[in-house]
Amino acid sequence: MLLNRLWNASVHTRVFLRRWMPTNILLDVLRTRRGLKWGIPAMLLGVIYLLIAVTCTGLIEQGWSKWLYLLFFLALWNALKLILFGPWSLVLLAGARLHERRARSSVPR
Structure with missing residues (x-):
């Protein structure tokens, strides 16, 4: 019974964070095919979050x-998400372009 309640609480927390937290919304938009090209520029936002974390510790x-440690951890977590997504978006973009190229070459003219 307790495990069931914990599971439900974690699911509701994840849904809330996914729907209302700005960096999660941004990452959802960036994961679309049109948004993948903006992965590297989004890393700059990650650098800003990193500066906020450093300022909090100071x-x-x-x-x-x-x-302020709460703000520090939140800013650090958001910075890591955005900075790590930049290179990953290049991998996803290369895969999407490869898939599109294969689809174009298999269509008869």
Whole structure:
């Protein structure tokens, strides 16, 4: 019974995060065929999130609230998602182009 509740809670959490968190929405758009070409420029947004994380750690060291660690982890997680998606989008784009080329060559003229 407890395992069932935990499973349902994790499913609802995933659906909520997928639908409402900005970087998840952005990554869903970037995973489409039209969005794959924007994977590398999206890495720049990841760098901005990384700068936010570094700024949070600097503020914490200066005596600001330890609650900034939550913002630090959120910014770091978003930065990793976007930075790692850049090279992966090139792999996906190459695969999509290869698939399209095969489809074009198999169609009789």
